[in-house]
Amino acid sequence: MITHNRRQQLLEVLQDRPDFGISEMAKALKVSQGTIRNDLNALQDEGRVKRVHGGAVLLNRNNTSNNSFDTRYDQNTAAKIAIAQQAAQLISDGDSVLFDASSTAYYVACAISHRKELRVVTNGFHTANELARNDSNRVALIGGMVNFGASSVTGLLSEQVIEDLYVQKAFLSCSGFSLERGMTELHLNEAHLKRKVIHIADQLIALIDSSKFGKEDLTPFARAEGIYKLFTDQNISKEWEQRLLDASIDLVICDEQEVPDHDQIHLKTKRYI
Amino acid sequence: MITHNRRQQLLEVLQDRPDFGISEMAKALKVSQGTIRNDLNALQDEGRVKRVHGGAVLLNRNNTSNNSFDTRYDQNTAAKIAIAQQAAQLISDGDSVLFDASSTAYYVACAISHRKELRVVTNGFHTANELARNDSNRVALIGGMVNFGASSVTGLLSEQVIEDLYVQKAFLSCSGFSLERGMTELHLNEAHLKRKVIHIADQLIALIDSSKFGKEDLTPFARAEGIYKLFTDQNISKEWEQRLLDASIDLVICDEQEVPDHDQIHLKTKRYI
DNA sequence: TGACCTTTGTCGATTTTTGAAGATTGTTTG
């Protein structure tokens, strides 16, 4: 084992087990504690970790995946992916679409990675990055004040910017939904932004997992009648299903399919043992 | 066995077994260790591998993603961090500052994580996220077209948005610098954006590592006289140092040891003197 | 043959690893 590779492994160990101390790292990599200290100090000089008493913490670059964005992604993943895959069917090559910064919208973005020449507007970093990966797409990120937790922007720098845009389909989620108040959002800024973007979109596609029905949050931003299609998961109650049908809302209930590897994106392989 | 073929084979071995050291490669190819050393050094000169103590690591086979944030991040890290730590001294609580999407500017952002109530404008995702981590800061991300590789935006949605802002200090890097053309940038969009933001900033702080001097890229965006302070690393040539002094440019040559503890990302410890 | 390149072994210099001693830090206990 050469030095460089051992240090790379050390970083991976540290990512999996941030609580490991020097002695545990030494045992995991089968070298002396002094060597681990050398390695950690060397990695510190490279700016990869910060040394603390008893061990080290990974520095920002590797840490970016450890914010609240990812934890949001792990909640109810199967339902969100089911919704995303169905909703993605609505998008064709060359479409102009809008996504909010929600994790469900991000999964839609992942599901249309094979589409070409899309024109995309979004306020989510991850969604923007995922779609910009494809060279033929033109992805616009809405400027504004940054929310660290959500990796998104909401407070608009300029109201005008959005009004000058136009998209065919807007894919929006919400934190609560009722027939009376429509789609509601916990945060004022987010609701404000969504209300804005609805005006520039031809069709409003609602991505609402079953847990949101009956919840009413602070700020409403879209009336139920304005929804072009509503996607939800199979856990929706019969009662709500009927209620939505009675209100003439175009409802799509998405079956959870076998999506084996997707949850495991965040898991790292453990080479040490 | 022709030399050229053996080197190709060596690359394949290295791909299969990245953890192989010199002696293992020598055994695998049935030549002496000295020959392996020759081969690895030759391959390094071709840019195919990077030599590390005890062996070598393969590097980017696809030169297309050359400008990505991650690869930029790893280049010349020590110099960039040195520059960042010195430049960070200019920032006080409550300041309004602007950063470009460069990795050096990102390091500055990391170095001011303890500052409070900053008002920040940037077009880099990583920089934005890092600074937004601190609740007391207000971070604005400039909206625009997304560059996947750089994790940034450049094509502006609206020229007006920037003109309505004001910052005290703008921290900008560049891909080339000369006294005649000033700061230059390879990509047109980026130069365009930087030219814009210079107008809304009181002071232009240039972050230019020593490798950039004498390079002139396509698009100039800031004249040398307009630079308020220029930070570079200690590898700058005496010749260039003199030239900048003659031009009355406020030059700061950054050396890691001179920074007080509380402003450091990490300490460079001297272990083997 | 003789010029040129590659390979190989050797040698001192450098880097890495490791263990030990003493200093420092963090925690527990009275």
Added chain:
DNA sequence: CAAACAATCTTCAAAAATCGACAAAGGTCA
């Protein structure tokens, strides 16, 4: 709060591994 203890840190020195440089040996081709 302070003393006592444990864990961890830095420093140092020695051993091991590796490096670069050089020169000798071997091969190729005009």
